[in-house]
Amino acid sequence: MGTVRITDANRLSMVKPELAATLNVEKSKITADExxxxxxxxxWWNCPDFPEDEPDFPMHEPWEAVVNNRTGGFRKRYGTGCPTCRMxxxxxxxxxxxxxxxxxxxxxxxxxxVHxxxxxxVDMVVEADGLRLVLEFDGSYFHGTxxxxxxxxxxxxxxxxxxxTVVRIREAPLDLLDPTYDVQVGxxxxxxxxxxxILDHLVVLRLLEPAAAExxxxxDAPQAEETARRWIRERIGEQAARRLEYSAQNDAWDSMFEVLVDxxxxxxxCYPTDEVCVDGRNLGRWCRKQRGLQRTGRLRADRAERLATITTWSSQTAHEAGxxxxxxRYLRRAELTDPREREQLLSSRDATVWANSLRRRRxxxxxxGDDLPGDQLEAMGKVTGWSWDPHQExxxxxxxxxxxxxxxxxxxxxxIKQREEWNGQSVGIWLNSWRTRRDVLLTSQEAELEALPxxxxxxxxxQWTSMLQQLANLGVARGHIQPSLTLGDEREKALARWKRNNKSRLQGRGDGKALQLRALLAQYGETLP
Known part of the structure; x- marks a missing residue:
């Protein structure tokens, strides 16, 4: 292959000026412009975080690494940084x-x-109540060979x-050495x-009670920050700890930014779901955090500038952007009268899904105790026929x-009969639907229905209770409960049919209705088998 022509578009000093500044020109025998x-x-590279001697943390020795491994690709994310810093x-x-x-x-x-x-x-030891557990933390930089x-x-x-019992905590992208006992973290x-x-994994291994992990x-927050700070200060000193923290945060941010670009x-x-994870870290949550910082003015200016280079990036939430x-399209669809044009612009299904999602969110x-932004509420007020609660209306x-x-x-x-209509309205079907779906009605809606005559x-x-009472009243008035199917008025004939049908339907049964009818018949010398 021929020599690659160096231009401003690919020159290390132009594209990666901060990285170029860490090149050890003396040992490398070449400049960043070349x-x-x-x-x-x-x-050869100099440590970007500890380039000079400090009283509590001496200067780190330069180290060798391929340029491409530090400017892009797999190894940039997983480490050709300063070995001392990595340690x-x-x-x-x-x-x-x-x-x-x-x-x-x-x-x-x-x-x-341990022996x-x-x-x-070993890194961590738990020996109590019969449990002999060793936890080993395997960082990706030193445990990948x-x-x-x-x-x-x-x-x-x-x-x-x-x-x-040994559980190795393997930092991504390290593979598990033991698929049963080892666990990967981001x-x-x-x-x-x-x-x-890790605690969830110990529950799976039955080494920890589920309630403790839950x-x-x-x-959802660190519980031992001060303890960790004290241990770190004791180990490497206050100033070194602060600089390492800053460097680690930058590396993590750079890693997630590159993944977002891809x-x-x-x-x-730029709206990944919570199912999108990279190296054990949730890209969706990371994006939401950056948006929150940007909207409140707490996102570092250099990071905001880098995010702005992504065409579709916005500080709006996924809901706002959506x-x-x-x-x-929903507004214009509501104004159209031609069904074909409406479907072509936005299908009925998509329009319904969007509208219902918006209603649920509100x-x-x-x-x-919150609400949608005022501009969205105002915008929906301009939609012809829009209702926030169409079911109530x-x-x-x-x-x-x-x-x-x-x-x-x-x-x-x-x-009203079940299939009865009045003025073109299916009043019978409405009644049946309200009664059978009472569980979905609001208390206020139930009260409105109960107020109907x-x-x-x-x-x-x-109706059954009413007919039983009519039969009992007949017995009081006539001394018997034998309404006529042929000689009486329509009401008596209906009562006679009801008695005949229920004697046939309830015979041999012992439920509430059968017991009530059997007791009434017995008063007048009749039986219900």
Whole structure:
């Protein structure tokens, strides 16, 4: 292959000026102007975080790494940074994680060794109530080689043979050495997030009660920050700890930013769901955090500038962006009269789904004492025929028709047959629907229905009770309960048919209706088999 021509578009000093400043020109025998960002040349680098001697933290030695490994691709995210910093950073991660886990597990904080067939240096030890547990934190920078995997596996095997349960905590993208006992945590994951995942894993292994893990995860915040800070200060000093923290946060942010760039190129937006995880870290949550910081003016200016380079990035929430993306079409659809044009602009299904989602979101916000932004409420007020509660409006309209029916006909609603219609309205079907779906009605809606003349929730049951009472009244008036099917008026004939049908239907039964009818018949010398 020919030599790559160096231009301002690929020159290391132009594209990555901060990184170019860490190039050790003297040892590399080349300048940043002579290198491209994609160069495969191995050069020497100075530590960007500790370039000078400090009283409590000496200058770090330069190290060798390929240019491309530091400017892009896999290794940039997982480490060709300063080895000394990486060693310190791994130690800091371990201390934070140990502090968090110690709030749930009885970790012996001063113990760093156990016995197999030799003395084994370990990260965390739990020995209580019959449990002999060793937790080993494997940072991605130092435990990713084939040799380290062989060494770690051999150490776990020796400890298990000596009666210890070993759980290796593998930082992404490291694979699990033991698929049963090992657990993976996110790359540079927040200590409380990693601790929650580890505790959940111990529950699966039946080494911890589920309630303990659930209580910790429900807190959703670090529980031992001050303890961790004290341990870190004691180990590496205050100033070094602060600078390492800053460096680690930058690395983690850069890693997620690069993933967001790739996601946007594939999906066409910057709104990943919570199912999108990278190296054990949730990209959706990370994006929401950046938006929150940006809207409140707390996002660093350099980070805001980098996010602005992504075409579809916006500080709006996913709901806000989705609202305005669909609102215009929904508004224009409501103004169209031609059904074909309406469907072409926005299908009925999509329009219904969007509208119902918006209504649900507002209801959820109102239940928490909040509401949609004022501009969205104002915008929906311009939509022809829009209602925040169309079900309530439909209910109110039907109740009004029922009131008109009773006033115009003089009949109670209890007299309406199931398929009866009035003025083109299916009043019988409405009644049946209200009675059978009472569980979805609001208390206020139930009260409106109960105010209708002759309303009953159990029409058949109430009619049966009414007919039984009519039969009892006949017995009091005539001394018998034998209404005529041929000689009486229509009301008596109906009562005779009811008696005949129920004697046939309820014979041999022992439920409430059968017992009531049997008792009444017995008063007049009749029986119900």
């Amino acid at each position: 290198l491209t960002v994609a160069s495969n040349r191995k050069v 310190r950073r791994t130690s800091v991660q371990e201390l934070r994680l140990k502090a968090e886990l110690s709030t749930v597990l009885p970790i012996d904080i001063d113990r760093d060794a 197999s067939n030799r003395v084994e240096r 084939e040799q380290s995997c062989r060494t770690d596996s051999a150490k776990s095997r020796r400890l298990r043979e000596a009666g210890w 790359f540079l994951a927040e200590p409380e997030a990693a601790a929650a995942d 209580r910790y995860r429900a807190l 996601y946007e190129a594939d999906a066409g937006d 609202f305005w993306a669909s609102y215009d 209801a959820e916000l109102i239940s928490r 439909a209910h109110d309209a039907k109740v009004a028709v029922m009131q008109q029916f009773c006033a115009a006909t003089g009949r109670p609603v209890s007299s 002759g309303w009953t929730w159990d029409q058949r049951g109430d």
